[in-house]
Amino acid sequence: MALSTMIHTHLPPALSGGGMNRISAVYAHQGVASNTKLNRGARRLAESLTTLLNLNIEPLCSRKNFQYSNWDSFDDEKHNTPTTSPKEMIADKWRELHGSSDWEKLLDPLHPWLRREIVKYGEFAQATYDAFDFDSFSEYCGSCRYNRNKLFEKLGLSKNGYKVTKYIYAMSAIEMPQWLERSRLMDTWSKDSNWMGYVAVSDDEETRRIGRRDIVVAWRGTVAPSEWYEDFQRNLEPIGIGDAKVEHGFLSIYTSKNEFTRYNKSSASEQVMKEVTKLVQFYQGQGEEVSLTITGHSLGGALALLNAYEAAVNFPGLAVSVVSFGAPRVGNSAFRAELDDLGVKTLRVVVKQDLVPRMPGIVFNESLQRFDDITGTLEWVYTHVGAELKLDVSSSPYLKGGFNPLGFHSLETYLHLVDGYLSAESAFRSGARRDVTLVNKACDMLVDELRIPQCWYQLANKGLVCNEHGRWVKPRREPEDIPSPTGEQAHDLSLRIERQESYKMLYAS
Secondary structure, eight states: OTTHHHHOOOOOGGGOOTTSOHHHHHHHHTTOOOOHHHHHHHHHHHHHHHHHTTOOOOOGGGOOSOOOSOHHHHHHHHHTSOSSOOOOOOGGGHHHHTTTTTTTTTBTTBOHHHHHHHHHHHHHHHHHHHTBOOOTTSTTTTSBSSOTTTHHHHHTOGGGOEEEEEEEEEEOOSOOOGGGOSOSSSSOSOSSEEEEEEEEEEOHHHHHHHTSEEEEEEEOOSOSHHHHHHHTOOOEEEOSSSSOEEEHHHHHHHHOOOTTSSSOSSOHHHHHHHHHHHHHHHHHHTTOOEEEEEEEETHHHHHHHHHHHHHHHHSTTOEEEEEEESOOOOBOHHHHHHHHHHTOEEEEEEETTOSGGGOSOSSSSGGGGGGHHHHOOOTTSOBOOSEEEEEOGGGOTTBOOSOOHHHHHOHHHHHHHHHHOOOTTSOOOTTOOSOGGGGGGSSOOBOGGGOOOTTOOOOGGGGOEEOTTSOEEOOOOOGGGSOOHHHHHHHHHHHHHHHHHHHHHHHHO
């Protein structure tokens, strides 16, 4: 994703205020002063790429969507409507919805049950951004702002019926120049690691609704500068024992570890597989059907594929699916073939105007397979995997036209478009209920008539509080929200005790 530094949308709230244009915001994230001439050059380069890639970005005046004539009545209507529809019982159809038939006849038109499940997993991925500490002046920069027991409650996701069981930390095994340090403070929670996601599992009520015990792994996308550096890598590296190869930078983030670090004595791969193994063995031991659903946006979608590959190798017969959003290509055709052979089901949600899913391999990609009879299989060519649900920004009457690479790649833009998608030939769904305001969390995509400020999602007063002396200060985190390897071990112990009590109750009954 060589252009991720230009088009990524999830910026520090403190640096993405209303006075900053979309391109300069990215340079601010890197600590580089914006330059008007440079911004114009970057925009011209990106616009040239969109022309080359035939992204069909239309000006506002040429859009063919219906438009509201009275936006005030629209506000009244939407503000008094629930943001979600009632949950359906999908237990009898869970395998089809989980991809057992590669979502055949479910994507166009999009089945309403599948739409809801896609949004659910997308919100799990969005949580990794909403709870991430972007503040470069915080000693906890790069960590999650909440402990795992409070994460869903704080983000309003408790309604989904899942419980977080484990946080995942990752590092980049590269020598970083000084300007790539994440925090500006000397004394930080970690000099090496970032919070990269979490593992969660469905509760009993949700398990009955969806027909199985669902283990979810949600991976965060690219935010930290060190991860940007990794994204620049282009080398394909072997994985497994066959001809499969994957992008070097993605694999490095997934597998890097260092015994001298606090959080990455074990790699992200080892952390997530240990937790997934524990959960699979426990629930299968209870005689339950179990699925593994792995989700992520951008870089998180790439890590989700690596995670799915490893899980399928270790758990033959386990239903493993990936639901990714705006994800880049990860590996070669042999990697795709191995995923297919292992039974991994992948649903890639992409926005037509988003550049990231076209990388790596803007030119040399799966389209070259038509020449296999002449060239043979090219092991160095990047290839997408799985089924694709393609969305179009121009389908929504609420989104601006023009060129907006940050907004095109925003996960909230993706979720808005999924919520309004009926079919490739249909207009935006009039019954879409997801809050439109969420689209502008970290970008400027909504039409001005909605009067929603851009980049509005940030801590009150940018995290400062007024103390008892009337001075504005950075508050101390609650002890339970401070990242701690000891806390991880304590949680594992409490989980074991909780399970032992469950066993006692089961046998007593």
